[in-house]
Amino acid sequence: MSIFIDFVLIPIIKILVIVTFVFVSVLILIWIERRFQGFVQSRLGPNRVGPQGILQSVADAIKLLTKEDVIPNQVDRFIFNISPIIAFVTALVVFALIPFGAELNIFGRKITLYLADLNIGLLFIIGFNSIGVFGIILGGWAAKSKYPLLGSLRSASQMISYEVALIMSLVSVLFFSRSLSLVEIVKAQQEMKVWFAFIQPLAFFIFFIAGVAESNRLPFDLPEAESELVGGFHTEYSGMKFAFYFVAEFAHVIFFSALVTVLFFGGWLRPFPNVDWLNFLDYIPPVFWFLGKLAFFVFIFMWIRATWPRYRYDQLEMISWKWLIPLALVNIFITGLIVILVK
């Protein structure tokens, strides 16, 4: 009985919670983004569908569901159908590893707020992210016309070059946590009583920029920009397949914000653990700290999108190869030196 509960029931509940969380937060995120952009532009965003326009995303979802699924004649059917699924599934799977909070005690049972805690957690996450790039390459290639192919090749090369920068910036975090598991990283920040963002500011900066580029958001969204000649890799998709790509992109945004909070900003830890008179903050459950920090980073993603112009394709690549990767290597070198000297 106990085995049943521990190994079957609780994981199923966790899976349902995570999937619901991702879907609902994507819908809410779309609404928040449109309202936020509207307010920045001195106007309201959508405010007619439902109170204050909350049901706008639901209306969009219904529209995409009921649209005709147009499959052009010359496509490679199997790959055409599979690539949105690849992109979507890999964007969801990586949420299994993120710790949403500290351990809870419900009815005398210890329940951890993550689905799985692998020893090689970070490696797994980065690996699945890379598989997600396949969804984009194949999507552009399956629609056998020149322009989605060009768009998807560009997007693929952009994502590959920024992944190298991403991984390099993560290595310097590992010097302090000594483990690839995400839960261990948060616990290391708890022991060291300082968040990694303050002792590794350069790595945080590089990771954040690489995260923006990985999820194809402004200022790095040339492959899917409208003023480009084509719509990018998702030109030929319509209806639910397009919705998959769209949801995958927003899931990426949430995912990278979550990674930033876990790796650099202490996950579910409360700020200022040394200051005693702020101990009343301990009464707030750690989940809320995590979600609060997540929301903050998502807000910064949206703020950047509303303000800056976008980079040209070759300038994008130059930033990654000329600046981010050398800086990340220098960072690793210096961090290693300091760690050895201090010890």
Next chain:
Amino acid sequence: MIKKIFKKIFLIDLIKGLLVTLKYFFLGKITVQYPEQKLKLQPRFRGLLRLYKDEEGNDLCIACGQCIRACPDSLISIYSERGPDKKLRPITWTFNLSRCMFCGLCVEACPTNAIRFSHEYELAVYDRKKLYIHKKNMYLDENTKKYFEEN
């Protein structure tokens, strides 16, 4: 020199842009929620053309034809007859709204100030025939508040 490097590393120019956007986030909206709120129009606004009557209720239009000559596209057509008081009065007065530019040359040309701009701008109809406005609908009184509802 140091200042330039400092600015470049810490992305000062980019952050200035972010602060401008944030300022407008808090300043609020300037849009008007149509159709619940409508904009207030200026007195000289060029809305739909209308014929006007004087205080006694007679037509101000004397069918002189100046507006026909002034219109660049010849959108007005009048058929007139002399009435019992030896004054020329229009019998049919047709106006083609579908090609009107709202340029105002006819309003300027009219010697009796009979044709003027009103403040209506919601002019969409479902049937193209309603855009040919006949004389009985050109007047703005209680019967013809919305010109196409009569037709």
Next chain:
Amino acid sequence: MGKRYLEHTKEIIMNMGPQHPSTHGVLRIKLWLDGETVVKSEPIIGYLHRGIEKLAEFRTYTQFMPITDRLDYVSAASNNLAWVQAVEKLMGIEVPRRAEFIRVIITELMRIANHLVWLGTQANDIGAVTVLLYCFREREEILDIFEMFCGARLTLNAFRIGGLAHDIPPGFKERVKDFIERFPKYIDDYERLLSENRIWLQRTKNVGIISAEDAIDLGLSGPSLRGSGVKWDIRKSNPYSVYDELEFDIPTGEIGDVYDRYKVRIEEMRQSVRIIKQALEMMPEGEIRAKVPRIIKPPPGEVYHSIEAPKGELGFYIVSDGSTMPYRVKIRAPSFVNLQSLSKMIEGHLVADIVAIIGSIDIVLGEVDR
């Protein structure tokens, strides 16, 4: 085993079609690409041709005025001004001073409105989407001022041969003064968002360079010419209206890339504010319309008159045969002539630069195709 295929790369011919979010209208550009770089290009126009020059032969001089509004529909008052001044030059009419000053105010406000549209659309093409909304918010205030003046927001038709249609309403002066007090702060906002932004600089510096000799050879005019360093402004060299009594500077660029043209136009907006301020102070009382006969019949002859429209040199060439309708009207549209330099500017650039360059020449297809 038979055939052998020679390996060589062919150039792709790609079409940036008439329906495109960022070609500012129905412009079609045929591109010869080698990978991503443009080797040759050819703009194909004519999708918006309405036969305006032919329409002029069947309308009187006053009736043609609302049609000139629709040439460069973004800045309509400048077209009106060019036409009215050309006919007045043909007939030898002198316009009262009060009317001249009001014309200057309206034209300079229209110049600001035009540059706001230009800035918004160029920033939107390069990716900064909020600048578009900010520029249109300021433009709304200017259009409200126009509505106060003559009733229409965009296609004004407020000038008449010999002066103006009606005088300014009460409260107009205060409103314009209030607007130009507040406006320079908005320009500062745009500059803070864009001028030093490193992404903007990377997208616009050294892109679309055209040298001063090439610019003069191709017949460029307006801010595109001044961006290359040539100090040529019709308001200073052949002054018309009362521009010789007003003080203002002409901004010029240095190398003629997209960034220089951007800077020139932003500075022009500030200079326009300066002109409006002076015109408001110097405006005398008086009539607004000269004594013109009801039916306008200019003497037979021909005249060419050009003004500094916001996009360049806008000129009208009128041939009159003594009747109430002109015999032939030829419109020298600045966007049409400026568009010829597009081929030269995008040679050797990437496809992603094309939208930035088209935006910087500031074309409006209504003028190009007439």
